[in-house]
Amino acid sequence: MNWIALRAPLDEGSAVMLRAGDSVLFSGTLYVARDKAHERITSMIEEGANLPFDPRGQVIYFMGPSPAPPGKPIGSAGPTSSYRMDPFAEAMCRAGVRGFIGKGRRSPEAREAMRAHGAVYFASFGGAGAYLSKRIRSSMVIAFDDLGPEAMLKLEVADFPAIVINDIHGGDLYEDALRERG
Amino acid sequence: MGNRRLIPTEIVAGAVGELVERASFAMPPGVEEIYEAMRGRERFEMARHTLGVIVENASIARKERLPLCQDCGATIVFCDIGQDVSLEGESLRDALDRGVLEAYERLYLRKSIVADPLTRANTGTNTPCFIHTDIVSGDRVGITVYLKGxxxxxxxxxxxxxxxxxxxxxxxxxxxxxxxxxxxxxxxxxxxxxxxxxxxxxxxxxxxxxxxxxxxxxxxxxxxxxxxxxxxxxxxxxxxxxxxxxxxxxxxxxxxxxxxxxxxxxxxxxxxxxxxxxxxxxx
Missing domain, CATH: 3.30.1330 (60s Ribosomal Protein L30; Chain: A;)
Structure with a gap:
């Protein structure tokens, strides 16, 4: 595997360079949000309220970890299905988010919103929560503590692996897989 | 009445907790071997790498006691209860839920069950578990715990x-x-x-x-x-x-x-x- 090292937050040049099928290793900061957190952030964006983070250039990780055992920064921490966050993609992109990490296909509307705003969709290794937890250095709740496993987190990661599924040029790895390798 | 075997539901609660523990940190024997064999058949590098990650994940889960997946599942319990068994103590429902609740807390497993499908408040315990009982012949109780993401x-x-x-x-x-x-x-x-x-x-x-x-x-x-x-x-x-x-x-x-x-x-x-x-x- 030929891995591309990336910093998160993601700069515009990197987002433009990436192509579907590229494998990347993120180091830096990821923000974690899933269903309910997306619903709340999207409402805040629509209302013009202050967000719990500066979304510009950020990479959002769709995830809800298991509780951290003593001595570990986080429990198992693999991606959740991304399609449930499709209705919120446009608002998140409009606020400046530049990357999303999850697993599984996105809706045509979500793909179009990401393409139009220059945001890249990545999948990480679904169901490999123990493996991925080893790439997470620290985890901190930054908002929506009342949501339990759905709270919004800030992670510091090192060499966190992901695969580009939808690049900003219309490429789609999941479609390629069925077409070329079927 | 013939001979009835008495089983305290306390024992059932303990058994279900132990089964949650076994299922959360390791796959049944033979699964990792299937992925190793698959890896040998894949020509595509990403597929080989991904199968390798899955096997490594299982190894880390087992050694470091991290759950295989952060989605620690709905706890589905199949109970095949022999008709010559008499269950004694708290109800089977209460015993199974207690076993599940204690295991999810003790083992740092994620609690993923909401009390109502529409109002969606998390019960915070991963209970209720989902129970399927069958009455079968004999004086034994077979319990299978199945975790489904x-x-x-x-x-x-x-x-x-x-x-x-x-x-x-x-x-x-x-x-x-x-x-x-x-x-x-x-x-x-x-x-x-x-x-x-x-x-x-x-x-x-x-x-x-x-x-x-x-x-x-x-x-x-x-x-x-x-x-x-x-x-x-x-x-x-x-x-x-x-x-x-x-x-x-x-x-x-x-x-x-x-x-x-x-x-x-x-x-x-x-x-x-x-x-x-x-x-x-x-x-």
Missing amino acids: GGSENMSCLRMFRPTVSIDEIMDYITERVVEAGPNPCPPLFLGVGIGGTADLAMLNAKRAVLRGVGSVHPDPFYAGLESRILERLNKTGVGPLGFGGVSTAAAVYIEAAPTHIATLPVALNLNCHSLRYAKRVL
Whole structure:
């Protein structure tokens, strides 16, 4: 595997360079949000309220970890299905988010919103929560503590692996897989 | 009254906690070997790498006591209760829930159950567990704990076919649904297929089917052959490990057939992710 090292937050040049099928290793900061957190952030964006983070250039990780055992920064921490966050993609992109990490296909509307705003969709290794937890250095709740496993987190990661599924040029790895390798 | 064997439900609670523990940190024997064999058949580098990650994940989970997946599942409990058994103490429901609650707390497992499907407040305990009881002959209690994640559960489906449908059409349906689900249920899949019965029984049989035993062959040669044909077909779809592409879309296909009505032919699918999580014990 030929891995591309990336910093998160993601700069515009990197987002433009990436192509579907590229494998990347993120180091830096990821923000974690899933269903309910997306619903709340999207409402805040629509209302013009202050967000719990500066979304510009950020990479959002769709995830809800298991509780951290003593001595570990986080429990198992693999991606959740991304399609449930499709209705919120446009608002998140409009606020400046530049990357999303999850697993599984996105809706045509979500793909179009990401393409139009220059945001890249990545999948990480679904169901490999123990493996991925080893790439997470620290985890901190930054908002929506009342949501339990759905709270919004800030992670510091090192060499966190992901695969580009939808690049900003219309490429789609999941479609390629069925077409070329079927 | 003949001899009745008394089993305190306290023991059932302890057993279910122990089974949650076994299932959360390690897959049944034989699963990792399946992925190693698949890795040898993949020509595509990303598919080989992904299968390697899945095996490494299992190794880390086992050694570091981290759950195989952060989605520690809905806890599904199958209880086969011998009719010569008398259960004593708190109710079976309370005992099983207590066993589940204590295990999820003690083992740092994620609690993923909401009390109501529409208002959606998390119970904070991963209970209630989902219990299926059968009364069987004998004086033993068989308990199987099956942990099912939400992402793969969401890909479940049922179709009520015409009884005159061809087997090829059923195979087309299964293949279409697996391709449509694509990366979402985290393939390679352990696919449970419930055929026959009523709509509800077909779905339950699709669940039971994946618990048959890793590496087991269907006792009926007709269904054994059908399982092989479906498996071969799924592995030609191109979906591959985690949908990134390849020839390892399904690890195994398990069919559970049941008698049915002259007018009906239900086919239910239970797509289990690559992390097969169940454990069994007989009391």
